[in-house]
Amino acid sequence: MDRFMNNRWFMRIIALLLALMLYMSVYIQEQKEQSDGSLTLPLFDDSTEILEDIPVEVLYDQERFVVTGVPQSVDVRLEGPTSKVKTIIALRNIKVYANLENKSEGNYLVTLEYENVDDKVNVTFEPTSRYEVALHEKVTQEFAIKVDYNESLVTEGYTVENLVPEPTIVSITGAKEEVERTAIVRAYIDLQDVIDDVTLESSVTVHDKDGQPLNVEVEPANISVGVSIISPNKVVPLNFIEEGTLQGIYIKNIEMVPDKVTVYGPKNVIDSITKDDVIDIPIDLNSITKDEEIIIPIKLPEGATKIDPVEVKVAIDVEEEVTETFIDIPIVSEGLGEGLALSFSDLENGALDITVTGRKSSIENISNSNIKVTIDVANLPVGDFEVPVEVSILNEEGIEPVDISLEIPIENVKVNISGIE
Known part of the structure; x- marks a missing residue:
């Protein structure tokens, strides 16, 4: 076979036969078209x-x-x-x-x-x-987009807070009569099973006042919609807890801003929060040396998905510790029997110096008249005794000062009880 294919006379004969077949095909077709249809070859x-x-x-x-x-x-x-x-x-x-x-x-x-x-x-x-x-006048107008969704598909307990289309305005182009009938330009979004903030894509549809679709062009035809979802939530108060100790200062005031937060989460978690629940905010006293303002992150309650805000600002006012000694506070005896007299064996003037240490605001409201030093000698007969000393302090308002400590030179005094002649 290769010998025939390489023979140029053989190839010329083949080409001639193909040309004759093509000529006959065209000739027969033309004859058929010009004849009365007597040629009935199926191919033509x-x-x-x-x-x-x-x-x-x-x-x-x-x-x-x-x-x-x-x-x-x-x-x-x-x-x-x-x-x-x-x-x-x-x-x-x-x-x-x-x-x-x-x-x-x-x-x-x-x-x-x-x-x-x-x-x-x-x-x-x-x-x-x-x-x-019909050819209608072509017009273009801009319309605001309304975002719609099926409220019944929103997960129970969740609320749609905000819907933000991007863009908010679309261009409607079409026949003047159609554009003038435009009453509703909206984008529909499916919020089934959506429980977090999300951005969804939606096509824009145009309708007349009866809800019938209009034959117009919309630019852009598709928009994005930012969806803000609020999960079930409750407002919970904050409660600060002091940890550690202060050195040489006292806390005058602590103020938290805010004093409550909103806790978000699944419905069963939110339902379990009672009116008595609080969120503790630990404050490390070891690091406090002066008035200052600190930011403390709020720990997310177990099972919750979000809190708002996520941190609290704590303003701490402190005051210094001071020491003051009040001189010659007389000792008052209580319960001395009738016909008896009392004298101090080791105190010439029957008085003591009382040293008070504590927060400055408490000590500033103390004077000698606010300090009472007493001994209880009720039912004691004639003789020498050693009696415990008791000290009490009331400020100008008659209230015992807070955060103070007392230093008394002696715990007991020696007294002599004698009869009156």
């Missing part, structure tokens, strides 16, 4: 085919007008020589159009036209080739 019969859903192009001034009444597509019936019909079917390059060029606003009866079809092929359109169409 007429045939009928239908091309479905061929797009219809409309030629018009798209800057000025919007067209209505032209179908988006039609079915095309092709009748003619089989070879030519099959070629059109295979290439599917037929162009169908409605010519409204150089037309002004108004109504027209237009006949569909076509291109890229051999003259020997008959073309018809289904359901029809003639349509009543």
Whole structure:
């Protein structure tokens, strides 16, 4: 076989035979088309085919007008020589159009036209080739978007706090009559199973006042919607807890801002929070040396998903520790029996110096008159005794000062009880 293929005379004969076959094919086809149909070779019969859903192009001034009444597509019936019909079917390059060029606003009866079809092929359109169409004035207006959702699909206990479309305004372009009917421009979002803040995508739809969709263009056709979701929540008070000790100072005042937070979480967790529950804020006293303001993060309660705010500002006012000695506070005896006299064995003037240490604000309101030093000699007979000393202090308002300590030079005094002659 390779020997024949390499023989140039063999190849020339093959080429000649192919040329003769092509010539005969064309000749027979032309004879058939010119004859009364007596040639009936199946290969060259007429045939009928239908091309479905061929797009219809409309030629018009798209800057000025919007067209209505032209179908988006039609079915095309092709009748003619089989070879030519099959070629059109295979290439599917037929162009169908409605010519409204150089037309002004108004109504027209237009006949569909076509291109890229051999003259020997008959073309018809289904359901029809003639349509009543209209050119409308083209307008563009801007409208605000309304975001809708199905409230029944929102997870129980959760609340939609805010919906923010981006952008908030869209451009509506179409026939003037259609645009003027615009009543609702909205984007629908599905919030089923949404329990956290999220951004969703949505297409924009346009409707008239009766809810019927309008044949207009929207720019942009799709938008994003930021969704803020509030989970079940409760407001819980804050309670500060002092940890550690202060050295040489006292806390005068502690103020927390805020004094309560909102706790968010699943419904069962939030329902378990009672009115008596608080969130403890630990304050490390070891690090406090002066007035200062500190920021303390708030620990998220177990099972909760979020708190607001997440930290608390604590303003701490302190005051210094002072020491003051009050001189010659007289000792008062209580319960001395009738007909008896008392004298001090080791105190010439029957008085003591009392040293008080504590917060400055407490000591500033103390004077000698506020300090009472007493001994209890009730039921003691004549003789020498050692009696415990008791000291009490009340400030000017008659209230015992807080955060003070006393230093008494002696715990007991020696007294002599004698009869009165």
